[in-house]
Amino acid sequence: MAKARARTGGWSAIWHLLGLVAPGVIWIVVFLVAPAAYLMTIAFMTNGSYGLPEMPLTLAAFKQLAGYGFLGWSPANLYVVGRTLAQTVLATAAVILIAYPVAFYISRAPARLRPLMLLLVVVPSWTNQVIRAIGWMNILAPGTPMADLAAALGFISPHLGLYPSQFAVALGLVYNFLPFMVLPLYAVFERLDTAQIDAARDLGAGTWDAFRHGVLPQTLPGLAAGTVLVAIPAFGMYVIPELLGGGKNLMLGSLVARQFAAASNWPFGAAAALIMIVATLVGLMVLRRLGRRLGGDSGVML
Amino acid sequence: MSQSRSPAATEAGRDNAPRADTAISLRGLHQAFGPDAVALDGVDLDIPAGSFFTLLGPSGCGKTSLLRVIAGLDSPDAGTLSIGGRDVTRTAAHKRNVNTVFQSYALFGHLDVAANIGFGLRMQGHDRATIKKRVAETAAFIQIDNLLGRRIDQLSGGQRQRVALARALVNEPDVLLLDEPLSALDAGLRATLQLELLRIQRRLGMTFVFVTHDQDEAMVMSDTVAVLNQGRIEQVGAPAALYERPANPFVARFMGHSNLFAIRAQDAEGLTADFGRLAGDFRPGSHVLLRPEVMHIRPADAPAAGGQGPNVIRAQVRERLYRGSRMEYTVAAGETTLVAVDDNRGQGMYDIGAEVALAVEQSGVVTLDG
Numbered sequence: 001m002a003k004a005r006a007r008t009g010g011w012s013a014i015w016h017l018l019g020l021v022a023p024g025v026i027w028i029v030v031f032l033v034a035p036a037a038y039l040m041t042i043a044f045m046t047n048g049s050y051g052l053p054e055m056p057l058t059l060a061a062f063k064q065l066a067g068y069g070f071l072g073w074s075p076a077n078l079y080v081v082g083r084t085l086a087q088t089v090l091a092t093a094a095v096i097l098i099a100y101p102v103a104f105y106i107s108r109a110p111a112r113l114r115p116l117m118l119l120l121v122v123v124p125s126w127t128n129q130v131i132r133a134i135g136w137m138n139i140l141a142p143g144t145p146m147a148d149l150a151a152a153l154g155f156i157s158p159h160l161g162l163y164p165s166q167f168a169v170a171l172g173l174v175y176n177f178l179p180f181m182v183l184p185l186y187a188v189f190e191r192l193d194t195a196q197i198d199a200a201r202d203l204g205a206g207t208w209d210a211f212r213h214g215v216l217p218q219t220l221p222g223l224a225a226g227t228v229l230v231a232i233p234a235f236g237m238y239v240i241p242e243l244l245g246g247g248k249n250l251m252l253g254s255l256v257a258r259q260f261a262a263a264s265n266w267p268f269g270a271a272a273a274l275i276m277i278v279a280t281l282v283g284l285m286v287l288r289r290l291g292r293r294l295g296g297d298s299g300v301m302l
Numbered sequence: 303m304s305q306s307r308s309p310a311a312t313e314a315g316r317d318n319a320p321r322a323d324t325a326i327s328l329r330g331l332h333q334a335f336g337p338d339a340v341a342l343d344g345v346d347l348d349i350p351a352g353s354f355f356t357l358l359g360p361s362g363c364g365k366t367s368l369l370r371v372i373a374g375l376d377s378p379d380a381g382t383l384s385i386g387g388r389d390v391t392r393t394a395a396h397k398r399n400v401n402t403v404f405q406s407y408a409l410f411g412h413l414d415v416a417a418n419i420g421f422g423l424r425m426q427g428h429d430r431a432t433i434k435k436r437v438a439e440t441a442a443f444i445q446i447d448n449l450l451g452r453r454i455d456q457l458s459g460g461q462r463q464r465v466a467l468a469r470a471l472v473n474e475p476d477v478l479l480l481d482e483p484l485s486a487l488d489a490g491l492r493a494t495l496q497l498e499l500l501r502i503q504r505r506l507g508m509t510f511v512f513v514t515h516d517q518d519e520a521m522v523m524s525d526t527v528a529v530l531n532q533g534r535i536e537q538v539g540a541p542a543a544l545y546e547r548p549a550n551p552f553v554a555r556f557m558g559h560s561n562l563f564a565i566r567a568q569d570a571e572g573l574t575a576d577f578g579r580l581a582g583d584f585r586p587g588s589h590v591l592l593r594p595e596v597m598h599i600r601p602a603d604a605p606a607a608g609g610q611g612p613n614v615i616r617a618q619v620r621e622r623l624y625r626g627s628r629m630e631y632t633v634a635a636g637e638t639t640l641v642a643v644d645d646n647r648g649q650g651m652y653d654i655g656a657e658v659a660l661a662v663e664q665s666g667v668v669t670l671d672g
Binding site: 203 | 370373374375394396401402404405406408410411412413421422425426469473
């Protein structure tokens with residue numbers, strides 16, 4: 001009897017478990033696995049005469065992505081990938097450099113001021129991305145004080161303006177993603193064990209070593225989380241490069257979008273999107289390695 | 303307790319440098335973190351070299367602030383601090399030959415045990431071979447050589463404590479500061495490590511400055527104890543002096559005394575307090591302390607001891623606690639209550655309500671000021 005009860009208990013436990021995980025599984029299958037599989041299939045299909053993917057399966061899209069076209073090989077697409085990578089790395093680094101001291105400062109501020117300060121960091125992201133990008137256009141456009149200042153200092157030719165440019169794209173990315181770095185960093189700074197800084201100083205560490213051993217390892221989980229939150233969306237960013245780059249400096253996100261819209265080359269777009277996913281996964285693995293190298297063995301794992 | 307020390311040179315290869323008699327000298331140290339947060343209020347203190355010196359006080363009394371000033375982690379608002387005869391008031395922490403064992407241990411989670419212990423040597427720029435050798439020596443001395451390859455999160459509390467100790471000792475500091483290093487450990491481990499710390503201090507002959515709020519721990523371990531209260535030093539002395547001759551009511555209460563009474567009237571013939579009158583020519587003071595050990599409890603109808611005879615306080619038993627080796631009574635006398643203890647020699651316990659007499663030894667009555 002005990003056995004029977006155990007078995008019915010087992011079955012009900014299994015149903016219970018299925019009931020619990022089913023919504024999540026269905027959600028992921030419908031909205032992630034299925035579209036990804038569809039995308040992957042398209043990437044290996046032939047681009048039809050009317051812009052729709054057709055059979056047979058080929059590697060044509062990937063060849064085109066690598067630069068082989070009607071006119072022979074061209075590095076244009078590789079430039080796009082390289083430019084996007086460089087822009088992502090640069091923007092993420094700038095975001096870290098700004099967010100790290102900001103998060104530290106907020107974490108040391110009087111407790112009653114901290115929510116307000118965090119709110120000030122987050123509030124801009126409640127406005128639509130497009131509107132904020134257009135705002136930057138108005139700040140950076142030719143003839144604005146900012147542009148005139150940059151021209152006067154000799155950074156740009158007169159009358160050119162800071163927008164559209166690679167600089168404007170980078171600025172837009174940094175501005176857009178700052179909160180996503182500040183928040184996880186604030187979380188780790190808030191529970192920073194300052195005794196470790198004292199210990200490092202007590203043991204003869206100067207400022208750099210006290211930071212390197214007393215602070216940095218403790219903040220690695222926040223840095224890793226922030227980097228994932230910033231770098232991955234920045235890599236696939238469409239709106240900001242499109243608006244602030246003025247369409248001059250094509251980025252991967254725009255390249256993909258164009259294939260599905262104006263250029264009507266779905267297999268090519270899907271192939272580019274696949275490359276983006278692969279690059280993201282590689283980036284995550286590098287980040288994980290780096291976290292281990294720097295020594296945050298527990299908690300840095302993603 | 304013997305004051306002699308074994309030479310500083312040990313199997314760990316420490317050089318036996320001559321030491322000045324005073325390791326640390328503090329003069330007029332003031333520190334405040336705001337108008338209502340005075341941590342140190344004019345601290346003058348001389349810490350003898352090679353001694354186990356304890357800063358004792360309740361939480362918030364300034365003992366940890368004082369330790370941080372000695373370590374160089376905080377700088378005082380006023381006053382001077384010299385270590386080994388050299389004024390280091392404005393010397394940065396990393397340039398002082400002083401190391402600390404922190405209350406939370408503050409071990410580096412990203413380094414293994416060996417790298418944690420070797421951290422100070424690495425910061426001083428020693429080469430790998432030297433670091434490895436000295437880490438191994440110190441680890442052997444503290445008996446944690448089997449842990450060297452472990453990560454910090456694989457260690458128990460007691461092991462972390464030892465690693466923190468080794469990390470400080472490996473640098474051969476002039477002074478080792480210990481900030482309540484045993485407070486996070488359970489009672490049994492605590493007792494073991496108390497003895498071990500004492501043994502290490504005796505063997506190295508190093509000056510240990512130990513912070514604690516536990517007067518038992520302070521008494522067991524220290525050569526000298528300084529009692530702090532609200533940023534001031536109340537009394538400095540050997541544990542026996544503090545316990546038997548506390549300078550003021552605060553020290554008396556902090557050392558665990560409960561029989562402390564304000565003196566109502568005093569003259570050359572004796573003194574009067576809430577419990578009654580004691581005859582004798584006592585030093586004038588504001589309070590009188592009756593240590594339970596110098597009061598002998600006996601039945602009220604027992605004949606008084608012959609000769610000059612001690613003072614006798616008539617009392618009635620109100621509460622009794624059986625403590626194994628001794629019995630503890632709360633007795634009512636005059637307008638107040640006293641605590642009296644009786645060694646357990648199998649004589650049984652007095653009943654609640656029993657009339658008793660407390661024979662007070664003249665030499666055990668202490669009058670205090672303040």
